[in-house]
Amino acid sequence: MVTSAQSSIATVAFQRGSLRALLSICILLIVGNVMSGGWQVAIKSELGALELSSFVCLSFAALIGCSFHKSGLVRLWAIPYVFAFLALREMDFQNWWFDPGLLRTEIFSAPVPIWQKLVSASAMGVIAITLISLLVNGARPFLSALFQGDTWALILAASGVFVSLSLVLDGVEANLSAIGLTLAPAALTVASYMEEIMEFGFAFSLVAALVVFVRSQIDPHRRPLRTI
Numbered sequence: 001m002v003t004s005a006q007s008s009i010a011t012v013a014f015q016r017g018s019l020r021a022l023l024s025i026c027i028l029l030i031v032g033n034v035m036s037g038g039w040q041v042a043i044k045s046e047l048g049a050l051e052l053s054s055f056v057c058l059s060f061a062a063l064i065g066c067s068f069h070k071s072g073l074v075r076l077w078a079i080p081y082v083f084a085f086l087a088l089r090e091m092d093f094q095n096w097w098f099d100p101g102l103l104r105t106e107i108f109s110a111p112v113p114i115w116q117k118l119v120s121a122s123a124m125g126v127i128a129i130t131l132i133s134l135l136v137n138g139a140r141p142f143l144s145a146l147f148q149g150d151t152w153a154l155i156l157a158a159s160g161v162f163v164s165l166s167l168v169l170d171g172v173e174a175n176l177s178a179i180g181l182t183l184a185p186a187a188l189t190v191a192s193y194m195e196e197i198m199e200f201g202f203a204f205s206l207v208a209a210l211v212v213f214v215r216s217q218i219d220p221h222r223r224p225l226r227t228i
Contacts, residue, residue, distance in 0.1 A: 019208050022060065026053035026204070043196050050196050051090055054203035058087035061207040064214065078134040083206070085127055090203075103127075152213035159205035166198035 026049075033042035033049030042049045065080030094103035098116045101107065107120050145153035169191050 019211060022057065022207070023204060026056065026200070029053050029056075039193070043193050046092065050200050054200050055087050055090040057200075057203040057207045058083050058090065061210050062087060064207070064210055067214075075137045076134075078130045078137070079210070081130045082134055083210075085130070086203070086206075150216070152209045152216060155205050155209040155212060159202050159209060162198045162202040162205060166195050166202065169195035169198065 029049040030042055030053060037045075037048070045051070062080045062083035065076075065083055095101040098104075098107060098112060098120065100110060102120055102123055104120075108117055142153055142156060146157060172188070172191050
């Protein structure tokens with residue numbers, strides 16, 4: 001059963017222009033942070049506006065995901081949890097609580113109490129089960145929708161491009177030095193900024209894909225692209 005709070009979130013998400021409004025809020029956060037703290041703080045800081053914007057997008061997506069636990073979509077229960085995990089990752093929750101961290105495999109060889117290892121193992125197990133469920137129940141519909149050119153599937157594919165680019169840009173200096181190449185300091189700075197921007201693009205495209213997907217489930221005859 002969908003609660004009234006969840007229905008309200010869904011209603012907001014399905015309003016015309018909701019994604020434009022979300023993107024505008026994120027841009028205003030980033031611009032304000034740049035004006036007050038500079039580019040380095042806004043884009044590179046762990047608590048900067050870009051990281052916060054990604055957290056807001058992913059949290060919003062998690063709430064939207066909770067709203068469609070009803071007929072035909074219950075099998076996709078893992079979606080809101082995956083978004084919640086991704087949102088918490090933006091806050092570095094994998095390093096919370098324990099030393100060397102809740103989701104650090106090093107904890108199993110570290111001299112820490114056994115209960116900490118059990119908690120970490122349980123958290124890793126829950127995340128693994130969630131991801132497996134999403135893959136099993138979501139991979140086939142995604143591929144089918146992608147081949148049919150559905151908007152939500154194309155946006156989701158774009159999110160994969162964003163995250164791939166961010167991984168390439170992450171540690172680009174070390175990767176290039178391994179083959180004897182170097183980049184100018186200015187180029188490295190731009191690459192580091194672009195990495196963070198790609199991560200935000202990943203987060204926003206995920207919430208956009210989810211909104212368009214749920215709209216298509218509620219009204220299959222609607223043209224989702226026009227209501228973004």
